[in-house]
Amino acid sequence: MKNFIFHNPVRIVFGKEIIPTLSSYMARNEKVLLLYGKGSILNNGIYDQVTQSLKQAGITWKDFAGIKPNPTLSQVRSAIAICRQENIKAVVAVGGGSVIDAGKAIAAGACFDGDVWDGFLKKISWPQALPLYVVLTISATGSEMNSAAVVTNEETQAKMSFYSPGTFPKVSFLDPTLQYTLPEKQTIYGAMDMMAHVLEFYFNGTPDTDVQDYFSEGLMKTIMKHLDIVLNHPKNYESRAQLVWAGTLALNGLNAAGRDKGDFSSHRIGHALSACYDLPHAETLSIVMPAWMRYVYKQDIPQFARFAREVFGLQGSENDLASKGVQAFQDWVRKLGLPLSCVDVGIRMDAIPSLANNPSIPFPLGTLKPMQSEDVESILRLSNY
Amino acid sequence: MKNFIFHNPVRIVFGKEIIPTLSSYMARNEKVLLLYGKGSILNNGIYDQVTQSLKQAGITWKDFAGIKPNPTLSQVRSAIAICRQENIKAVVAVGGGSVIDAGKAIAAGACFDGDVWDGFLKKISWPQALPLYVVLTISATGSEMNSAAVVTNEETQAKMSFYSPGTFPKVSFLDPTLQYTLPEKQTIYGAMDMMAHVLEFYFNGTPDTDVQDYFSEGLMKTIMKHLDIVLNHPKNYESRAQLVWAGTLALNGLNAAGRDKGDFSSHRIGHALSACYDLPHAETLSIVMPAWMRYVYKQDIPQFARFAREVFGLQGSENDLASKGVQAFQDWVRKLGLPLSCVDVGIRMDAIPSLANNPSIPFPLGTLKPMQSEDVESILRLSNY
Numbered sequence: 001m002k003n004f005i006f007h008n009p010v011r012i013v014f015g016k017e018i019i020p021t022l023s024s025y026m027a028r029n030e031k032v033l034l035l036y037g038k039g040s041i042l043n044n045g046i047y048d049q050v051t052q053s054l055k056q057a058g059i060t061w062k063d064f065a066g067i068k069p070n071p072t073l074s075q076v077r078s079a080i081a082i083c084r085q086e087n088i089k090a091v092v093a094v095g096g097g098s099v100i101d102a103g104k105a106i107a108a109g110a111c112f113d114g115d116v117w118d119g120f121l122k123k124i125s126w127p128q129a130l131p132l133y134v135v136l137t138i139s140a141t142g143s144e145m146n147s148a149a150v151v152t153n154e155e156t157q158a159k160m161s162f163y164s165p166g167t168f169p170k171v172s173f174l175d176p177t178l179q180y181t182l183p184e185k186q187t188i189y190g191a192m193d194m195m196a197h198v199l200e201f202y203f204n205g206t207p208d209t210d211v212q213d214y215f216s217e218g219l220m221k222t223i224m225k226h227l228d229i230v231l232n233h234p235k236n237y238e239s240r241a242q243l244v245w246a247g248t249l250a251l252n253g254l255n256a257a258g259r260d261k262g263d264f265s266s267h268r269i270g271h272a273l274s275a276c277y278d279l280p281h282a283e284t285l286s287i288v289m290p291a292w293m294r295y296v297y298k299q300d301i302p303q304f305a306r307f308a309r310e311v312f313g314l315q316g317s318e319n320d321l322a323s324k325g326v327q328a329f330q331d332w333v334r335k336l337g338l339p340l341s342c343v344d345v346g347i348r349m350d351a352i353p354s355l356a357n358n359p360s361i362p363f364p365l366g367t368l369k370p371m372q373s374e375d376v377e378s379i380l381r382l383s384n385y
Numbered sequence: 386m387k388n389f390i391f392h393n394p395v396r397i398v399f400g401k402e403i404i405p406t407l408s409s410y411m412a413r414n415e416k417v418l419l420l421y422g423k424g425s426i427l428n429n430g431i432y433d434q435v436t437q438s439l440k441q442a443g444i445t446w447k448d449f450a451g452i453k454p455n456p457t458l459s460q461v462r463s464a465i466a467i468c469r470q471e472n473i474k475a476v477v478a479v480g481g482g483s484v485i486d487a488g489k490a491i492a493a494g495a496c497f498d499g500d501v502w503d504g505f506l507k508k509i510s511w512p513q514a515l516p517l518y519v520v521l522t523i524s525a526t527g528s529e530m531n532s533a534a535v536v537t538n539e540e541t542q543a544k545m546s547f548y549s550p551g552t553f554p555k556v557s558f559l560d561p562t563l564q565y566t567l568p569e570k571q572t573i574y575g576a577m578d579m580m581a582h583v584l585e586f587y588f589n590g591t592p593d594t595d596v597q598d599y600f601s602e603g604l605m606k607t608i609m610k611h612l613d614i615v616l617n618h619p620k621n622y623e624s625r626a627q628l629v630w631a632g633t634l635a636l637n638g639l640n641a642a643g644r645d646k647g648d649f650s651s652h653r654i655g656h657a658l659s660a661c662y663d664l665p666h667a668e669t670l671s672i673v674m675p676a677w678m679r680y681v682y683k684q685d686i687p688q689f690a691r692f693a694r695e696v697f698g699l700q701g702s703e704n705d706l707a708s709k710g711v712q713a714f715q716d717w718v719r720k721l722g723l724p725l726s727c728v729d730v731g732i733r734m735d736a737i738p739s740l741a742n743n744p745s746i747p748f749p750l751g752t753l754k755p756m757q758s759e760d761v762e763s764i765l766r767l768s769n770y
Contacts, residue, residue: 001626003400008393014643015388208623210610211631214603222596238593241386245643246596254639258399258630 001208001258008253010145011171014245016237018175019049019135022092023057025171026133030089033079034061035103037069037095041137044181050094050135062086067095070274070281071102073153076109076116083110083130090131093169096186097141097150097193097281100134104149104167107132111166117153120160129166135173138182139244140190140282142197142251144172152275158359159271174248176240184231187243188336189282191227194247195220196266196285199329201255202307203293204263205300205368212258213303217310219255222246224311224332265366266292269376272358279345286338287345290330291383296369297322341384352380386593386643393638395530396556399630401622403560404434404520407477408442410556411518415474418464419446420488422454422480426522429566435479435520447471452480455659455666456487458538461494461501468495468515475516478554481571482526482535482578482666485519489534489552492517496551502538505545514551520558523567524629525575525667527582527636529557537660543744544656559633561625569616572628573721574667576612579632580605581651581670584714586640587692588678589648590685590753597643598688602695604640607631609696609717650751651677654761657743664730671723672730675715676768681754682707726769737765 013021026032032054041047054061064079082088083106091110093103107129109116118124136144143149148163179187202216223246229239249255256262269292270284297304301322308314308325316324330340339345342352356376364370398406411417417439426432439446449464467473468491476495478488492514494501503509519529528534533548564572587601608631614624634640641647654677655669682689686707693699693710701709715725724730727737741761749755 001400001623001630003403005396005398007396011390011392012642013390015386018388208627210627211603211607211634214606215600218596218599218603221599225595238386241643242593242595245386249596249639257397258626 002206002260004257006253006257008145008168010168010252012145012174012248013171014174016175016177018173019046020053022050022053022133022135022173023059026057026059026090026131029058031060031062031086032090032092033064033083033088033106035064035067035079035091035093035095035099035106037065037067037099039065041094046094046135046137046178050092054092061092062088067099067102069098070152070159070278071098071105071150073117073151073155076102076105076151079106080109080116088130090133092133092135094135094137096136096138096190097143100136100141100143100169101149101151103132103134104129104143104147105151105162106130108164108167119164120151120153120162122162126162126164127166129164131170132167133171133173134169135178136175136244137178138186138190139179139247140193142194142248144169144174145248145252150271156359157275159275160360172248174244176237176244179240179244180235182234184234187227187230187234188338189280190247191223191243192282192286192333192336192338194223194250196289197250198223198255199289199293200262200264200266201259203296203300203303203368204260206259209259212255213306213310216255219246219250220311260367263367265371268361268365269379271360272355273347275358275360276351276355277345277347283339283345286333286336287341287383288379290326290333290340291379293326293329295375295379295382296366297326299369342380343384349381349384352377355380387591387645389642391638391642393530393553395553395637397530397559397633398556399559400626401560401562403558404431405438407435407438407518407520407558408444411442411444411475411516414443416445416447416471417475417477418449418468418473418491420449420452420464420476420478420480420484420491422450422452422484424450426479431479431520431522431563435477439477446477447473452484452487454483455537455544455663456483456490456535458502458536458540461487461490461536464491465494465501473515475518477518477520479520479522481521481523481575482528485521485526485528485554486534486536488517488519489514489528489532490536490547491515493549493552504549505536505538505547507547511547511549512551514549516555517552518556518558519554520563521560521629522563523571523575524564524632525578527579527633529554529559530633530637535656541744542660544660545745557633559629561622561629564625564629565620567619569619572612572615572619573723574665575632576608576628577667577671577718577721577723579608579628579635581674582635583608583640584674584678585647585649585651586644588681588685588688588753589645591644594644597640598691598695601640604631604635605696608635645752648752650756653746653750654764656745657740658732660743660745661736661740662730662732668724668730671718671721672726672768673764675711675718675725676764678711678714680760680764680767681751682711684754727765728769734766734769737762740765
């Protein structure tokens, strides 16, 4: 196990009928930015629940709607300008990972005089941010319980991340019933993203991480089991609740604690794909991750064999198991109807070299097998077989 | 899954050679109370490491040594008086659960004009406390990452607990090497306590808690596996590290989140035993817990069967499995050489009725099977078979 520092001060309020308590955690009589996506919350009652609670504490709000699935720097900059003009004191992000991530960048950028992108470029650090409150409507990114944000700079096509002690949400409200009416595809995308988060810490090459491995395996078994149930019974509260909480636990720092940094190769390569093709984040993962696993599994046969045994209940020799585990994961992705190759989403083979050199990808890439752009090219080509 | 609120702001600093960083998390040039037990830290170098770090930040300290294994109210009151006299600004607790628990009570009591015992009697709440820094020397209670404290009132023989938002340690330092020289018995006691914490949430009767159950099972498998290694190789860093981190995770709120309150029957009955006989905490658990499990397992056959299957790898019908799991746990306790009955520690049978009515035990007791004093009597008698 590696030395580590773990600190996660996010307060989680979880369960049914919790949204009315939102404003009880906030300062009274202030003005907040109410951030959301393309507006489904206006139709499904969530907007009304949130604003009803705000009103009860004398809190006023300025709407900022239309945050895009891969949130853009220009939207973040616009929202920061509004925060300054309107003397905004807190941000309420109602949505999934994109809205939450935008919320973090806005909350931090509003407390800083310069340009917010400098934070993504690590030119500055942001110890301070406006308080951020989250109402989660799509479980996927885990952003509701960590301090990281990912934003795309449309001008440079770079999708970059930052994290800061100041950008942990102050309180995140997780009501599984809010996800009853999600399109099936969104639920699948969410589960794919959760699995990727778990796997990127699970396959990072740190030895002697039993308690972390059991935790990861438990999350993966929970996600796969309860996704199956939810796809057949979208309003099954218990399984929705399991998916929601597993998704949050997948990226709240516990998987990371004691391990080396996660091997985020798949996320990084995926970021390049979505920066250039505006693909859904989860589809970039379903394309890259099985191919990445196949490309690197020989670096850590015991861990890939453990994966096959513990997560899929497979048996066999260590070498066989390691390969079978990758196959089982790919089969799971296929069963969900997610794309598995660049070709599946219309990316031409001659675009691969340029993708492999996208500025979203820092080289050397990854920890299990440190890679260069040639390796990324190989993985993207491998996805087509 | 039940509705829940989860919030744990403790910063964990984990690993080798971390003690020199202690004072970097503290305010400079202040005076702190340095709390410890019977003084082994004076001989094994830990005291020197801690005070060296304090000196580097200009921090002065007042020693308070001799905190007892079941910390007493009179010691806590004395230490609070010193904090007031000496204008103490923070508490540094160097030790195991008893020292940490005493530290919490002192840190809270020092910020409150009345008598600290009123907090244990729930007559007052303590939102504030002095900042508490922990250097963990024995993994067992999990107190290093929660806000709860247990103290014994010698006058009334009541062993009571409290928790408060103010009494989370600010930073806890977990260096597994500090436990290399623990007496074997202390390591065993610690593992017994950890297992009890996990089991009391695992067997509390809440349905639909897959992700929590997998987490609990992973902790138990980690504890049993790495205890075995550490007993043969006390200086095996990796296994010490696994035990330390599993012990902390066992009672940091994650096991509780989404479950009903834990069923702390075994701890409560155990508190009565140690209040009257000053037994080691873990020995009270090894006596009570297997008997409690045997007394209640029919309340939740599926969960006891799952326990047998997932933790001990047993197979069979559900009913058989449930009983076999209890037996396997009892066998594990026996293998460790821990007492399994009142008789083993010299408690006479005619003392049992009085024990079953000790003020440490609140009735009705427990959630899986709510119990009265007759049930407690039955469990204590059952321990003798």
